[in-house]
Amino acid sequence: MNFTEIIYNCINEVVTITLNRPESLNALSITMAKEIIRAIEQARSDDNCKVVVITGSGRAFCAGGDIKAMKIGMSVAKARNYVLEIGRLILAMQDLEKPIIAAVNGYAMGAGFNVVLAADLIIAAKEAKFGQAFLQVGLAIDAGGSYFLPRTVGLVRAKELAFTGRIIDAEEALNMGLINKVVERERLEQEVYSLAAKLAQDPSQALGLTKMLINRGLSADLETALAYEALAQSVCMQTEDHKEGLAAFLEKRAPKFKGK
Numbered sequence: 001m002n003f004t005e006i007i008y009n010c011i012n013e014v015v016t017i018t019l020n021r022p023e024s025l026n027a028l029s030i031t032m033a034k035e036i037i038r039a040i041e042q043a044r045s046d047d048n049c050k051v052v053v054i055t056g057s058g059r060a061f062c063a064g065g066d067i068k069a070m071k072i073g074m075s076v077a078k079a080r081n082y083v084l085e086i087g088r089l090i091l092a093m094q095d096l097e098k099p100i101i102a103a104v105n106g107y108a109m110g111a112g113f114n115v116v117l118a119a120d121l122i123i124a125a126k127e128a129k130f131g132q133a134f135l136q137v138g139l140a141i142d143a144g145g146s147y148f149l150p151r152t153v154g155l156v157r158a159k160e161l162a163f164t165g166r167i168i169d170a171e172e173a174l175n176m177g178l179i180n181k182v183v184e185r186e187r188l189e190q191e192v193y194s195l196a197a198k199l200a201q202d203p204s205q206a207l208g209l210t211k212m213l214i215n216r217g218l219s220a221d222l223e224t225a226l227a228y229e230a231l232a233q234s235v236c237m238q239t240e241d242h243k244e245g246l247a248a249f250l251e252k253r254a255p256k257f258k259g260k
């Protein structure tokens with residue numbers, strides 16, 4: 001599949017999607033949003049892909065919506081389609097039944113920050129910086145930020161970050177519970193791909209269903225969440241991986257899951 005604004009590669013069951021417009025700090029153009037969606041669909045249909053890593057080229061992860069494209073001017077219809085396309089990208093990340101790790105290599109601003117929050121696991125370089133940079137260009141929050149931010153840091157801090165656009169560093173993001181880990185830049189790749197390798201060995205159906213259950217659980221009541229869990233567990237209990245997990249435990253050996 002040919003891409004112009006992202007790089008897609010798959011090595012050892014891990015797909016890496018690299019945002020690749022370094023001259024604009026990987027600003028999220030409508031082309032880039034569409035290409036990331038296509039890349040996620042490609043990863044979904046590739047049985048060899050167990051995990052997806054999303055990162056940026058150069059010194060930014062993603063500097064948010066494409067200001068240069070917006071400067072040229074967008075009709076109401078074009079602006080709505082642009083933001084809806086970014087919304088489709090967020091939904092594609094949520095609906096992929098494979099874990100997505102965001103490797104935050106630098107600035108994650110505006111929609112770029114919220115693409116990070118739509119990932120399942122987030123590891124950031126120490127130099128990474130995060131900003132809900134919308135008001136500075138006269139825009140409201142988007143890219144799922146109104147959904148993920150308050151659910152991640154709470155209402156008060158969500159409004160502080162969104163209303164002030166304050167840029168926070170990776171340590172503060174970690175302390176706020178926005179990311180999982182901060183590492184030295186030179187260790188980012190190793191940390192991300194060793195986590196990805198571990199996840200790639202997990203029972204992929206149970207892992208994918210766990211992602212779906214937690215995502216759906218965010219907006220379900222307890223009864224519905226328990227019903228979803230029972231449904232998912234009934235599927236997992238029919239898998240070869242479940243049988244292998246039980247056998248490995250009783251034989252006191254490491255399980256070898258096959259994703260079946």
Ligand SMILES: C/C=C/C(=O)SCCNC(=O)CCNC(=O)[C@H](O)C(C)(C)COP(=O)(O)OP(=O)(O)OC[C@H]1O[C@@H](n2cnc3c(N)ncnc32)[C@H](O)[C@@H]1OP(=O)(O)O
Pocket residue numbers: 023024025027028063064065066067068069082083086107109110111112133134136137139142
């Ligand atoms: C629908 C979605 C909506 C949204 O997401 S709205 C939010 C949009 N994003 C922002 O408001 C952030 C804008 N960018 C910045 O605030 C700064 O950048 C940074 C703090 C991220 C980095 O600042 P520094 O290190 O000084 O770099 P630099 O000179 O500002 O940028 C380097 C080149 O990258 C281009 N660029 C940066 N952000 C964007 C963007 N969001 N859209 C398009 N281009 C961008 C600049 O213009 C410049 O380019 P050149 O070298 O040609 O002057």
